[in-house]
Amino acid sequence: MKKNTFYIVLFASLGILLAGLIIFVVRRRSKEYHFDTTVTLSYRDKRPYGAYVAYNELSRVFPGTPVALSRRSGSFTNDLQDSDRHQLMVVLSPRFYANSLEWNQLIHWVRQGNYLVIAASRFTQDVKDQLHLQLSNFTEDAFIEEGMIQLHDDSLYLGLAHPPFADTASFFYPGRKMDRSIVSLDSSFTEVLGTSDLHYANFVRIRAGDGVILFQTAPMAFSNYFLLYGRNMRYYDNVFSALPARVDKVIWNQYYLYKNQEEDSSSSWWSGLAKLLADPALGPAFRLLLLVLAVYVLLNMKRRQRIIPEIPPKSNESLDFVKTIGRLYYEKGDHRNLAIKMGQHFQEHLRTRYLVQLDPSEESSILRLSSRSGVSETLVRELATMLRYVHDAPSLDEAQLDEWYQLIQTFYKNAQ
Known part of the structure; x- marks a missing residue:
């Protein structure tokens, strides 16, 4: 009996030891690093798909040039001045939902002698029509627009055209793709600077007045993961080398990173109202109409029914x-x-x-x-x-x- 008790205690101790070892291994593995697939493209985000590296490398690419952040709410075009010259605006976002009013103001600003770099995958029809560009469908199965994207994708291949670039090597990273191909363009004012792995254009330079627009349809090329993978920082340097030599100020735009499609769909209504109020004849008349309606509502808020007498509660x-x-x-x-x-x-x-x-x-x-x-x-x-x-x-x-x-x-x- 004592011998059986000894074996029972021995096997029980071994079982407890084995269970403890398994729990230890499982907990240790759960603490291991998991790759964060969240796409933010935020200038402060150091995660793989943030844009911390791209933002901070601007001071190296443009030494001595001030780098400013645009507003995150309201239309950023309010910050654009007619006196601006040789200024660069960088727009990095999964989507570029500019309405017609914003795009017209932005194009006017570029024509004055400023520069615009747009890296996005989705664009409003106004932007594509005015630039005479036709884009392909998305290369990934799904694309969630609400900012935080948790889908997996295969890899991204990018190439540069020769000329104007001497560096013709391809650039690759095994991460999110989220790119589009430019299947049609107007070659009279558009120059192809880069292609995808299928040799379709995805990076072009567009002349607009005295300014330049760099249009890129693979925003993941500016993510931390892509730039820090291998020698991909050369792609970043080549992109900004396509701009004129003189850049007096760099504006990192965050407006379209937080603007959603619902805001864009209602923007036409707001832009129409803004035009109405800005008209020298219709604006004052519309304001007077609103004032008359407000006075009418206030005068008719008076109670017209006699006061109903209060009924005392029944006593207990x-x-x-x-x-x-x-x-x-x-x-x-x-x-x-x-x-x-x-x-x-x-x-x-x-x-x-x-x-x-x-x-x-x-x-x-x-x-x-x-x-x-x-x-x-x-x-x-x-x-x-x-x-x-x-x-x-x-x-x-x-x-x-x-x-x-x-x-x-x-x-x-x-x-x-």
Whole structure:
């Protein structure tokens, strides 16, 4: 028997040791690094698909040139001035949802002698029509527009055209693709600078007045993962080398990274309203119409129906009856009878509220009531003692009746 006990303890110890080892290995593996596939393209994000490297490398590519951030809310075109020259704006986002008003202002700003770099996969029809570009369908199965993308993709291959670039090697990384191909363009003012692995254009340079637009349809090429993979930083340098030599200011645009399609779909309504208010004749007339409507609404807010009289709530006749009977017992000096009625009412309250019948002769009922009501045992014992005295005493005076009333009220105040 002792030998069997020894083997039982031995196998149990080995089983516990093995289970502990398995738990240790599982927990250690769960703490291992998991690749974060969230696409943000934010200038502050150091995750694989953030744009921290692309933003901070601007100071190296354009030494001595100030780098500024555009606003994240409202139209960024409000910051564009007619006096701007030799300024560069970088737009990096999964989608570039510019409405016609914003795009026209941006093109006007570029024509004055400024530069625009757009790296995105989705564009509004206004942008594609004005640039005379036709894009292919997406190369991945699904593309979620709400910013946080958790889909997996295969890899991205990019190449540069020769000329103008001397570096004709292909650039690759095994991460998200999210690119488009330019299947049709106007070669009279558009120059192909880069291609995809299928040799379709995905990076072009467009002349607009005295300015330049660099249009790139693979925004993942500016992600941290792509730029830090192998020698892909050369692709980044080549992209910005396609701009004129003089750049006095760089603007990193965050507006379209946070603007969604719903805002774009309603933008035509807002742009129409803005044009209406800006018109020298229709604007004041529209404001006057709004003022007249507001005055009309305010004048008609006055109550036209007479005030409905307030109906007083019905009185509790049963409560009035109880008060009358209690007053009758008190005025007749029948304090014992009144005290017994108070005790009966108190016992009914304990039965319905706490499911306890207070019995002065049973210690368990005192403890049970104290536990369920949260009232101290001392007070409950005093109530039990007084309850027995009320029933056993031949008569009660006014002071004893008042003491019994005060004990009951103290219980009500302290009970839960």
